[in-house]
Amino acid sequence: MNAAPRRDGLPELLAREWDVLIVGGGITGAGILLEAARRGLKALLVEQRDFAWGTSSRSSKLVHGGLRYLKQGQFAMTRESVHERVALLADAAGLVETQGFAFGDYIGRKPGRRQFMLGLAIYDMMAGRRARRYVDAADFAMLAPHINRDGLRGGMLYQDAKTDDARLVLRVLQEARRHGGAAVNYLGVESLLREGGQVLGATLNDGVGGARLAVRARLVISATGAWADGLRGQVGAPPKLRPLRGSHLLLPAWRLPLAQAVSLMHPRDGRPVFAYPWEGVTLVGTTDVDHGGQLDNEAAITRGELDYLLAALRWQFPQLALGEADVLATFAGVRPVIDSGRLDPSKEAREHALWLENGLLTVAGGKLTTFRVIALDALRQAAPLLPGWQADVRPRPIFAPVPPLTGQALLLDGEQRVRLQGRYGAAAQALCDAARDGELAQIPGTQTLWAQLRWGARMEDVQHLEDLLLRRTRLGLQLGGGALAIMPRLRAMCQGELGWSDARWDEEQQRYLALWRSHYSLPQGA
Known part of the structure; x- marks a missing residue:
């Protein structure tokens, strides 16, 4: 198992000769690090906040082909996404899982049965x-109970997939480290280093120790998503991105019980909205609005977005009378969409793009599902800039096979073992071995084991309590009040692992709860 570099070893790490410096610790940057490291490049990734802090922990969690993009004629992107979904289901079992979807066919509502089934036929053909x-109305109502039955003629059923997006990023980074790649969180780019107008490294700011450090590399790749125009501005490039915000709700599974995901067109504007079972709760999304806030501040749901999503739920599930009091948590992310000038944010294309500007290679746009495709495209663009490096950039299996679990891991049922292996790869065995009495039990109301908290605190680059509760695990989204009720046991397990004093723990808990209330709860003033 390859652990993260020690913070006190940063000067020595950054002094090495690097082929590639990757800026950005989301899924795009992690994917590039993996594909570069496994092909022999000396690759370093730096992230100014936590790994997956931005869009890659705040997506809709769907690994999908983008069925709605067929309507916009984006066949190539849909085909590419479908192929990557198939690969992820095969290579990341337990982390990427199939999810059935149900879409009601209502009298007078679009798209109708013929149009939707045609799109699904193309979707299935691409997946092979x-x-x-x-199914008819009676069968559909059984598959999707509590739905609105007024005008219901039947419904369409199809399959996509889902994941825990933050854990996917961490698993990709773990695999990259296994191949010799290095990744450091809370290490941000203060400025780019340039000689003769060409970028050849960066001055970095250590967000933990406060030091300013320099690193040089033959090539710098910006994979900073919605933040990419900031670095591009340092080389004189004009803005090209349109930040769009997508907000989501999480409800208790008992309050909105679903076996199938239910997809619908919003009664107000015809945009797609969905609700589906995720990590022991029910996830509802998403909005698609221009984000006017400062990108360095965390995004949060607005009152208008909350009302919009609740209106969709009340229309689709009128019997349940869902309201604000049913919301466990919220989250919002900013998507890095390339600006084409369209008035409607939902009609902006989601393809990725690459720009080489004065030695800075920027990767922007794209989808969670296609991170491997994006990474390989970046390496193709990078090859001419790395004399002496040649490699086969055809796709390889995303993750190495994981050996069967042994020892006390066998106390877990088969589904739990697959789930752990999907999320932790080869480290799943060490996680189970490190568990103390009772820690292989699930935390009530979730599918998370207590042992995952100990492991995250010990081995997964946790610098702040929010890292542990919002990204290493998702307990801050799954449990009411940001998981306040489990804080005493969490502290007993993890304070020693993190090496925090009592004062440090108290400060971190206060900071985390303030963040949760302001950005992951109902909007302020709601």
Whole structure:
């Protein structure tokens, strides 16, 4: 198992000769690090906040082909996404899982049965399998209980996939480290180093120790997502991105019980909205609005977005009378969409793009599902800039096979073992071995084991309590009040692992709860 570099070893790490410096610790940067390291490049990734802090922990958690993009004629992107979904389901079992979707066919509402089934036929053809079917109103109501039955003629069923996006980033980074890549969080780029107009490194700011450090590399790749125009501005490039915010709700599974994901077109504007079971709760999303806030501040749901999503739920599930009191948590992310000048944010294309500007290679746009495709495209662009390096950039299996678990891990049922292996790879065995009495039990109301908290605190680059509760685990989203009720046991387990004093723990807990109330709860003033 390859652990993270020690913070006190940063000067020596940054003094090495690097082929590639990757800026940005989301799924795009992690994917580039993995594909570069496994092909022999000396690659270093730095992230100014935590790994997956930005868009890659705040997505809709869907690994999908983008069915709605077929309507916009984006066939190539849909085909590419479907192929990557198939690969992730095969290579990341337990982390990427199939999810059935149900879409009601209502009298007078679009898209109708013929149009939707045609789109699903194309979708299935791209995936090389048939997963679609149409059922009558009675069968559909059984599959999706509590739905609105007024005008219901039947419904379409199809399959996509889902994941824990933050854990996917961490698993990719773990695999990259296994191949010799290095990744450091809370290490931000203060300025780019340039000679003769060409970028050849960066001055970095250590967000933990406060030191300013320099690193040089033959090539700098910006994978900073919605923040990319900031670095591009340092080389004189004009802005090209349109930050769009997508906000989501999380409800208790008992309050909105779903076996199938339910997808619908919002009664107000016809945009797609969905609700589906995720990590022991029910996830509802998403909005698609221009984000006017400062990108360095965390995004948060607005009152208008909350009302918008609740209106969709009340229309689709009128019997349940869902309201604000049912919301466990919220989250919002900013998507890095390339600006084409369209008035409607939802009609902006989601393809990725690469720009080489004065030695800075920027990767922007794209989807969670296609991170491997994006990474390989970046390496193709990088090859001419790395004399002497040649490599086969055809896709390889995303993750190495994981050996069967042994020892006390066998106390877990088969589904739990697969789940741990998917999320932790080869480290799953060490996680189970490190568990103390009772820590292989699930935390009530979630699918998370207590042992995952100990492991995250010990081995997964946790610098702040929010890292542990919002990204290493998702307990801050799954449990009411940001997981306040489990804080005493959490402290007993993890304070020693983190090496924090009582004063440090108290400060971190206060800071985390303030963040949760301001950005992960109902909007202020709601």
